[in-house]
Structures are given as C-alpha cells and as structure tokens.
Amino acid sequence: MKQSVVTRLAASEPSDQLVIKKRSRVAETWTYVKRNYDLYLFILPVLVYFAIFHYIPMYGVQLAFRDYNPIDGILGSKWVGLEYFERFFNSAYFWTIIKNTVVISLYSLLIGFPAPLILALLLNQLPSQKYKRFIQTVTYAPHFISVVVIVGILMVFLSPSTGIVNTMITFFGGEPINFMAKPKLFSTLYVFSDIWQTAGWGAIIYLAALAAISPELHEAAMIDGATKLQRIRHIDIPGIMPTVIILLILSLGGVMSLGFEKVYLMQNQLNVSSSEIIATYVYKVGLQNGDFSFSTAVGLFNTVINFVLLVIVNRFAKRVSEHSLW
C-alpha cells in the first residue's frame, strides 16, 4: 500500500514539476513586465499607432475583391473575386506602368543610393571641421523644402522660354530644350533633382556610422603608410557596411513604390508616357475617377510585389553577409 503510494507519487512527480515550471515562467515574465512597466508604457503609443493607422485600415483591402458601391458600404458590396486584378493585368497600360515604375525606381536606386554614401565618405575626409559642417548644412538644407516647391523651382529653371538653363543654352548658340516635355528626360530629371534634394540628408546616417569607427584603426593605418583612398577602402567602407546593407535592403523592398507627389507634380500630357507610375495611376483611377475597387486592386498588387521583394532580398543578404533585417 505504502509502496504503491510512493510509486504513484514518483510517477506523477515529473508532470507536476512541469506545471510548476511553466507556471513559474509565466509568473516570472509577469513580474519582469511589472518591474519594467515604465518601458512597456513607452512602447505603447507606437503599438497603438501601428494598430490604428496600419492594421485596422487593412480591412479596406477587401475593396479590391468587391464591386465597391459607397451606398452599400464595404461589407455590403458584391464580391467579384479577382475581376479587378484581371482587368489590370489585361489593361493596355499594365506593362507601360510597370516598366515606368521599375525604370524610375531602379534608376534612382542605382544613382541615388550611392550618392549620399559617397558624399559622406568625402565629407568624412575633410580636415577642417568648420568647412565640413558648412558643406553638410548646405547639402542637407534642400531636404526641408517641400516637394511642391522643388518641382516649381525645377519648372522655372527649365522653362523653354524664360528658364535660366535654356537662356544659357541659347546664349551659347544652342536650341532651347523643353525639358519637361521630353519623355526620355523625365527619369533623369526626377533622379537628379532627387539627389540634389536628399543626398545631404541621407549622408547624415552614414556620417554617424563613420564617426563610430574607432580612430585607432585610422591611426594604425596611417603609421603603416596607408593613403587616404586605402583607408576609405579598407577601414571606412567595411566599417559602415552593416548600415549600408540594411538601407539597401529597405530600398530594394521599396523598388516598386516611388513617391507619388513628385512624379504627379512633374507629370504633363507630353511626358506622361514615361511618367505614369503605379502610384499616379492609382490616384487618377481611384480618387479622380472614383473607381475605388480597381484602384485598390492595383495598389494591393504593388504592395504584394514589394513585400515579396523585401523578403527575397533579405534572405539573400542573410546568406551572403551576416546582416539582415530579421
């Protein structure tokens, strides 16, 4: 009798322990949270923000699969499945829009991504701190000008009759060029005005990374007789590589999503053949023509592509280097 009780006890012992262990882990976490409640309070606004402005609105995505009619509301509108996606894929504009979006994004990635990096490396080498700070301020100041104004400046400068650029061209005996009307020039104007506006600002993050590199490395290299270029190549660039990779992944993930405002503002009847991108198309179809379902379908398609790209690039980055987003 006694024996059996003991055995029973012994038999049940492991599972009891497990329960206790589990309970204690929950309790442990809870006490941990309670102890650091202030930190959790700090993160709460961000969580709430994302929930309210990024997750709850996601229910509107179903518009892409419904024949949306404002009177019936989102939930009352008829399901149509993939009809709007089919319409987009069969649209005569599908390939033009995709091509324009990809060309402009890749172009700005190819030229626009290295620009702040190079600027930061150059600035980092300036011996005079005063001069460096001056250049930095001058280059990042345009970041604070609104896009509307930037495009306005662009148009004034490039105007075929009164613009300063064309005045100079005609002064040297050339024919004035109507820059904004040339479809072929659109992406170049877009990318280079973007670099002008954002390179200085983008360089700040690299400068911060460069400042974190131990000066001892540079001193040692200098004693060994390394030139400036060699130090940039072997110390600076490897030092900020993690930052570069993270930013590259993020920007590759956004390859299909160009800023809407600037392209829309720069667009006109003459360059629209190379300036119609997904975002402007969504705006025109959705808000101007009131075809909300179709427009949502196009936007959703774009987002899905971006998401897939982001995941692929991240995988790739993880495999070839140790740095990745997650």
Next chain:
Amino acid sequence: MKFKQAWLGNFVLIFTLGSIMTGCSGNSSKEGGNQSANEQTEQTTDDGREIVGNVYVSGLPVVKDKYEFTLFMPGADGMDEIDSYNKLEEITNVDVKWDVPSWAEVGEKKNLMFASGDYPDVLAGWLLSDDEIMKYGPKGVLVPLEELIEKYTVNIKKMLEESPEVRKAITTPDGHIYTIPLVQKQANTKSVMHINKQWLDKLGLQAPKTTDELYTVLKAFKEKDPNGNGKQDELPLSFMYNGTNNSQFGLFGSFGRVDSYDHLVVENGKVLFTAAHNEWKDAVVYLNKLWKEGLIDQEVFTHDWAQWEAKGMTPLYGVTLDWDGYESLGKEHFKEYEMLLPLVGPSGQQPIWPDPDPSIFRSQFAITSAAKEPAAILRWLDQMFPAVTAEGLNETLYGPKGEGWTTSDDGKFKALVVPTPEGEKPKWTKIGGFPNYWPMMEKTEGVYMGADNVERENYKIIDLEKAYAPYVNKEPFPPIWLTPEQQSEVSSIKADILKATDENMARWVTGEGDINAEWDKFQKSLEKMGLAKLLEIYQAAVDSYNNQ
C-alpha cells in the same frame, strides 16, 4: 529612412483608400429621416396657409422655424457676403451654409464625399454627371423630386409644364426626377477663334480663310515680329489642350469632322470614334506641321489656366481659341482682336464647328438624402427662378426695378448693364450657373453672366452666334442615359482609350512620334482596348433615345 517611408507609404496609400470608406454603413437611417417628414399631416396656420411639419406649402416665409441647409458647389467663396442671398434668407427664413470649393478640387472632393457617405444637403452647379445621377439616384442618395415639385413649387412646376422636352430630358429610366435642370438657350458655340487684328494690319495681311492661309499668316506672325519688341516671343497659335471653352476641337472641323472631349460623335445616327478615322489623322498631321515650324505655343500641352491667361493678357497670342475672347485676353486687349471664322480645309468643303452645351443641362441642383426638409429647400430654390416670379423677387437677384433690371415693352424681365467697380464684389448677382430657367429660345440681356457682363454677353450671343451659325455641327450627341451596367463597362473601356488617344495625339503633334508610322498600330491597340464594344453600347443607347 526615406526608403522605408516610401515602402510604408505604399501601404498607407491603399489602406487610406480603405479607411476613407470605413464610415459608409449607417446611411440607410438617413433616408428614414425624410420619410417621416413627408408623412407629417397637413395643418392650416393662423394666416390661412397650409403647413406640413415646418414647411409652408405656399407663400412666404418658406418655413416656420428657421431652417438651415448645406450647399456644395464649385465656384468662388464669399457667397455669404452677397446681398441677394442675405435678402433671400430674410424672406424665406431659410439659411444656406455654403461650401464652395474651386473648380480644380471639386471633382476629387465630390468623389470622396460619395465614398464616405458624408454628403451635404444639396449638390449644385455643374457638378453631377449623368452616370452619377444614374448611379446614386436609384440607390437612394438623391431624393426623387417629382412629387415635391408637384406639391410645393410654382416656378419649377411651370417650367416643366411649359416645356415637355425638359421633363423628358431629366426623367431617368426609372421614372424619377432627381435633378432640377439648368434650362436656357445656350450660345451656339463654345470656343471660337480670335485673331490679332493689329498684327494683321501691321504686316499687311488679310484674315485667313483656309488652313493653308492660316499657316502663312501664323508664319508671318512668328517671323516678322508684329509686336515690334525685337524678339520672337509671339505665340502664333495657342489653345488649352482639351480645355472646356478653349479647346482645339474646332480646328479638326476643317478636315471633315469635329473632335470632342471623349472623341465620340454622331453622324447620321451612327456613333463614331473620331480618332479611328482619317479626318482626325489629317488634322493631327496639320497640327504637327504647325508645331514643327514653331507656330503653336510650345507650352500648349503643359500650361495651366493661370499661365495660359498670363500669356493672353500680355498679349502674345496671334490666334487663340476662347469662349468670347474676354476670358483669356482681357477686356482691353480683346479690342485688338477680331473674330476668325472656321477655315476651309484641303478638301475645299465647308468647315464644321463643334456644337455647344445642350440647352437643358441636367444637373443644376440635386437634393441628397442628408437633407431633413427637402421640401423647404425646393421652395427656397423656387423663389430664385427670376423669369417667372413676377412678385418682385427679381429684386433679390437684380436689385430694385430700374437699377439692375427693368421690364421691356412686352412686359418681360430685362437685366440692365450695371458695371462693377474694380476690386469690388458685384452688388447683385446670380450664382455661377444656377438657378436658371429661361423659356427656351428667348433671349434677354444680362441673364447669363450677371448685370456687369452684358457687353461680353451680347458679343457672344449675338455677333458670334450669327457669324458661326452656318458652321455649327447640326447633329449634336443626344442626351442619352446609360444603365449602371452599361456605364461600368463603358467607363473601364473609356479610361484606357481616352488616355491612349490623348497621349498619342500630344506625341504626334509635338513630333515625339510619327503618326504615319504608328497609325495602324494605334488602330489595332484601340481595337484591343475594346473600341468596338464601346461603340456598340453607345449605339444602342443612341438608338433607343432616337426611337423614343
């Protein structure tokens, strides 16, 4: 960071589209509101007038307790400062809360309003398109008005009785009337051509009569410096691409067929797509020829209204297309111009000029389900039909008799010329585009643009009308209705086709593409986008309208 934002921005773009629409359920309750108002029993008040709820069936004021409603329409702000409306408020005891966005933003605002279900009591001005009336009327967003008109109105009812064609035009296929139309005799043209007389005289040239002569004249304008400032800054020909009243459509008429905003025209009862025919191609080839020689304003596809106007006021235009010339050239410079008649094309045939807006414009005024007292609103509007209200209400809109208006010999209302001093608001005025009812085919001075614009108006309505009359297209597009199913099919085809046509035309005129080389490919792509289907749907609608 920038890249991440762009990525998030993309989410935000479609999700805001989603969230815009989150407030849409709960509309049905609004309809219940006016139902109960209608069901209230009739009573007779002390002064012997019938009253339903708060609204008197006849006489003034319109309501017993002050009633307030919101009115959304395109135009310029400052309606509250105009005496006429304050006076009307006093008389009727109905107060209007004006929401008057500019023309540029009104379309987008309207779409968002419908999408969110949060609309004002009244949509007025040239705001609702036919397909929106069909889309929102039967769904209960717009209040059916036929019974209210019958019971509560005097002037509107009279208008419908006097002209049965008005009733026919505004009655939708489901038998209801959702909108009070704008009915007035329109000028017989929209944009017309004006040529710089001073430049012609200076260069010793005659006004051109054919497209070839126009080419010669424009070339002289370009090269011989007619404004004498030593620079080649003259813009021989300018227009607003696809502009409302300044479009290039009339120029196409010299080549056999006028163009229109959606490139659809009716010829002998058959619906045609202009850009699928050689007449259209010939016109584009001609425009390209002008462009190559620098005879067309190089900003014609890119300038906005302000830029277009600034160039016109300088004045830099040799030949311009405009409603009456005043609009883009200004009152002073306009005197330097003269009207230019449609030009004979290479075929030698009589040119055609685009027909104007219809005399019955369907959507002047619509009441939505948000309105608590549609009857009061309708009675308020009824007070504003000046032509038929003989009891002195003209005074609200035109001031005391003798100051802003008078009666002509046959006892009809006649507006007088009252110029507004520079920088001041007109003392009496009508809202742009509404309310207007003028018995059709009768012309009375000053009714279109208000008392301070009679001079312009007479020029447009009398001189221009007479000169252009022989050329105006005899077969306007009939006022058809499309069913919602037809409409949704049409709008998706149309979106692609119009985009393709307008983009290509801009490319071909400017020489970015070669129309001769690309023409066949373009026709094939139109077919692929569903042109045949589009024409079939419109043909069916036009046939059923003509057979009515």
